[in-house]
Amino acid sequence: MLTATAAPTLHLHQEEKLTSESQSQSNAADGLLPVPVLEDYDISPVTGFAPHDQxxxxxxxxxxxxxxxxxDQLNHFIDSRQLRSKVDQWPILDVTQLTTLRERQRAYVLLCIVAHTIPEPLAVPWVAVSDILDIAPVLTYASNNLWNWKLKDSKGPFELDNLETLSTMTGTKDEDWFDIVSASIEIAAGPAFKALVDSIHSVRADNIRAVIENLHLAHTQLDKVSKLLPRMFENCDPAVFYWKIRKYLSGSEGTAGLGLxxxxxxxxVGVNNINERRYYMGATAGQSSTFPALDYFFGVTHHERDNNSANTKPASNALLLKMRAYMPAPHRAFLNHLAQxxxxxxxxxxxxxxxxxxxxVQELIKIFDACVHCIKLFRDTHIQVVTRYILTQTKRGPPEGWEDYRVKVEDQSPSAVTKAVGEEKSTLEEKEEEGAGMKGTGGSELMPFLKGNRDETNAAKIVAPIKK
Structure with missing residues (x-):
């Protein structure tokens, strides 16, 4: 079994140093920076940015x-409002007793999920293990998705129906499904990265047939990726997500509306142990390293947008760059290397x-554009997910008896759900426009951000966009 190995811890302020050091190690024969090796950055050719050894x-x-x-009893403690008193009883544990990368990741997952109350026995080890992993001490995509899953059948395939979430905050099947769909997308993209890294070698050798073959391999996986996100609708009720789950994904930055x-x-935590106030983004799919990597591979460029305008500025999208700080350090280093x-x-x-x-050349253009189209289709679906799970719920308001989703929301009749889906489809563009100003859990202006990413992806095609 292939096992991903950990890259050395990379601190944010060290990234420029890594870049310059990497450049100094360029291949003397061709003057080019060496092609990245996936395993050097804790990336698996089988499961991508999700750990292959589980x-x-x-x-x-x-x-x-x-x-x-x-x-073990988190859902009970949250529902009975005992979580804070339970955490207050914790001893302040020393994270240096975590001896492996996977142990540190598990500790980070535990502390992230229990957090947002942040008494000292939680805050001190949480910041310490986050510093070791070089990632923000807040619930991130890594703690909620990348490092929070297992195989139902340990000998079965790394596929959605054989995955389940290790820990959730609400104990609902909806949250489990919401998290595990994201993990399955990460895993499905894994083999594509092996083929795309190989394509860099093939380009350098000017072997057009090898480039085409590698792109076909990548396309097979990217096609799977584009078809996984629509499965979110199968087992995650939009009302449960918006009114029960989403609040746990919010960070502490730009959340005055939530009382923070x-x-x-x-x-x-802080100088002389003075209690320190911090501001962090919430967990968001924008913190996934998969799609920035695909953007680099296929030359998709994202630009800054004027507020309340479709106009773009020459600068790179600042929010996408900001999200790098919430990615695992080896993955950030991989993106730095890949960019060059x-x-x-x-x-x-x-x-x-x-x-x-x-x-x-015609075949090369066709398969290149087909790969880009898969990414574009994924981003189309992401807009539909946001429309149904956020914009529609905001407009409708909470359902009656929404405090207990496991009883009330699941009682919705199939005909009511079908009608709601039809309404959302028929007014999708209208709801997208209504979403202007709506914030995501990561703090982004949702619709301009998502639609911009989608349109910039489509613009990377070599020929006219493929019609549906």
Whole structure:
């Protein structure tokens, strides 16, 4: 079994240093930066940015059992409003007793999920293990999705129907499904990265047939990725997501509307242990490394947008760059490396310019655009998900008896659900426009951000967009 290995911890302020050091190690024969090796960045050619050896379901040391025992009854403690008093009873544990990467990731998952109350026994080890992992001490996409799953059948496939979430905050099947669909998307993209890294080598060798073959391999996986997100609708009720789950995904930045005017106080953290207030984005799919990597591979560029305008500025999208701080450090380093070595789109453009009538060039353009189209389709579906799960719910308001979703929301009749879906489809564009100004859990202006990403993806195609 292939096992991803961990890259050295990379601190945010060290990224420029890594870039310059990497450049100094360029291949002397061709003067080019070496092509990245996936395993060097804790990326698996089988499961992508999700760990191939599976996240730890539990910390093995008895020393950390106060954390695990709280997680065992987390849903009960939240519902009975006992969580804060339970956490206050924790000892302040020393995270240096976490000896492996997967143990540190499990500890980070535990503390992220229990958090947003942040008494000292939680804040001190949480910030410490986050510093070791070089990732923000807040619920992130990594803690909620990348490192929070297991195989139902350990010998079965790495596929959606064989995955389940290790820990949730609400105990609902809806939250489990919401998280595990995201994890399955990450895993499905894994084999595409192996093929796309190989394509960089093929471009450097000017082997057009090898480039085409690698793109076909990547397309097979990207087609699977584009078809996974619509499965969100199968087992995650939009009302449960919006009114029960979504509040746990919010961070402490730009959340005055939730009563967090001054961020969150991390007790026992700061100079001389003075309680420190911090502001962080919430967990969001924008913190996934998969789609920034695909953007680099296929030459998709994202630009800053004027407020309340479709106009773009030359600068890179600041929000997308900001989200890098919430990604695992090895994955950030991979994106840095990839940004300097990705060469597919310039290669396709050069071949198109030099020999547009060649059969190989025509096939190259076709398969390149087909891959980009898969990413565009995924982003189309993402807009539909946001419309149904956020914009529609905001307009309707909470359902009667919404405090207990496991009883009330699941009693909706199939005909009512079908009618609601029909209404959403018929007014999708209208709701997209209504979504102007609506914030995502990561703090973004939802619809301009998502539609901009989708349109910029489509613009990376070499020929006219493929019609549905």
């Amino acid at each position: 996240p730890l379901p539990r910390l093995p040391q008895s020393y950390f059992q106060p954390w695990e025992e709280t997680m 005017f001054d961020g969150l106080e991390y007790r026992g 070595t990705a060469n597919l789109r310039p290669y396709v453009l050069s071949k198109t310019a030099s020999d547009p009538e060649s059969q190989d």
